[in-house]
Amino acid sequence: MTLHDDSPGIALAVSTVIFALRPDRPEVPSAPASLPSLWLPLVRRIRPPYEGQWALPGGPLQLDEDLEASAARTLAATTALAPNYLEQLYAFGTLDRSPDGAKDRVVSIVYWALVNADQASQATPASVETPDANVAWFSVDDLPDLAFDHDVIVEYALWRLRNKVEYSRIAHAFLGDTFTLAELREVHEAVLGRSLDPANFRRQIESSNAVVPTGKRVTGTSYRPPKLYRYNNAVDPADRGPLAPAVRPASAS
Amino acid sequence: MTLHDDSPGIALAVSTVIFALRPDRPEVPSAPASLPSLWLPLVRRIRPPYEGQWALPGGPLQLDEDLEASAARTLAATTALAPNYLEQLYAFGTLDRSPDGAKDRVVSIVYWALVNADQASQATPASVETPDANVAWFSVDDLPDLAFDHDVIVEYALWRLRNKVEYSRIAHAFLGDTFTLAELREVHEAVLGRSLDPANFRRQIESSNAVVPTGKRVTGTSYRPPKLYRYNNAVDPADRGPLAPAVRPASAS
DNA sequence: ACAAAAGTGTTGGAGGTACACCCATGT
DNA sequence: ACATGGGTGTACCTCCAACACTTTTGT
Secondary structure, three states: OOOOOOOOOEEEEEEEEEEEEEOOOOOOOOOOOOOOEEEEEEEEOOOOOOOOOEEOOEEEOOOOOOHHHHHHHHHHHHHOOOOOEEEEEEEEOOHHHOOOOOOOEEEEEEEEEEOOOOOOOOOOOOOOEOOOOOEEEEEOOOOOOEOOOHHHHHHHHHHHHHHHHHHOOOHHHHOOOEEOHHHHHHHHHHHHOOOOOHHHHHHHHHHHOOEEEEEEEOOOOOOOOOEEEEEOOOOOOOOOOOOOOOOOOOOOO | OOOOOOOOOEEEEEEEEEEEEEOOOOOOOOOOOOOOEEEEEEEEOOOOOOOOOEEOOEEEOOOOOOHHHHHHHHHHHHHOOOOOEEEEEEEEOOHHHOOOOOOOEEEEEEEEEEOOOOOOOOOOOOOOEOOOOOEEEEEOOOOOOEOOOHHHHHHHHHHHHHHHHHHOOOHHHHOOOEEOHHHHHHHHHHHHOOOOOHHHHHHHHHHHOOEEEEEEEOOOOOOOOOEEEEEOOOOOOOOOOOOOOOOOOOOOO
């Protein structure tokens, strides 16, 4: 079915919830080093409805663009990053999503993504604007009022993230190429909001074959230097939906 | 964004994968009673593309209709039933979904549903038409070639169903109001494709509080009459997405 | 009495949590 | 040497699979 010009129709948009992990107080490097916490970028709306309020990055689906490509494009536009993990979250389409008087009804297909905050254009801490004054990062514990039903969407994305960290292998997506087990554990702790036993965490990860030792170690520590690990590409991180046909190159089990 | 008449656009459709459980050979009542198996209704396409092939029931999203309502409507249109369970599956939107030459690109938001086969208009067994000659039920083990990417979609829906039966409480959706634990176990066995220990199954279900005894028993058996159970509405069956705010009327434990 | 399925008891193994303990390095 | 986090060993506990066993009905 094709929609007619000027008559009300159904607009199809793609939005993305982008998560990164940041230290809670980047402005005080010598601070007591509290746990890192989850942050996400929002964009300020520059036209009605909800003009001036913060919303998830996104936009109309382009005619020649896959859904996932659309999500990746808006992600790059807002963060100048490529996602380390990207998955469809849900399609939102209830009739009451747009305020009365809107021309078109909007159906939003929402993705969620994980990016490495270290690579991120170093946005200043709380709610301060990046070079693009209409993009800002917020802690998920301290979000402003969001446009549309985007607060519900963020809540659901958080729920999915916390669930998936427990039974999948996506935590490394917050980190760089190599990392220590302590760093990986801190990611889990920050996402789950509780501390984990280092000993048991190590065994879980090792028995899951999710990571492989690189042979290298961190240098410059004032204590026993930890081993560096790399993500094991032979195991697929998680079910990414019906697509993504489970990459399994031959690997020793 | 509104699409212009006659120019190519993006069409938004809603389809539904409908599962029911049926005995494998309903035509032979005295047969060795093999395990019941999963069946689903398909509709024959009456226009190009894929004219004459079988496809999932569905259609364009109506302007004034919620996504879930659209899924329920096509479900009722093909099976004359109300779903016992209905959940969004995934949004499919790759560029190659429609054959070349199609006017519009189609994005399909797909739901999956469970219905009680006993109530179903008693369709004759394998691939024989129902009153509506363009609807037929097929065993998931013996599906015809499907239009579009519907084979991938069905495969993914099956995967979700099998997963969710294990960690959720949706199996009762295949049954009537009351049922015995043996019946519920047969549902699990049929979906998972393996037999389960009756003793352990009983304990699992009882400890989960998913069902409550009605106090009644089955009569007319030639052996010890089993108790009848009813589904416990105080526990929510599963996460149905960001909506469905977890109904939890006051309940013990 | 017997068959058949309902329902109960008991055991052993797998996996997860808690926590004591040793190891390696810079200061 | 000692402080610090890396890394190992081990006991316990809980949950789950297997399977022997008892109970209750109709014939």
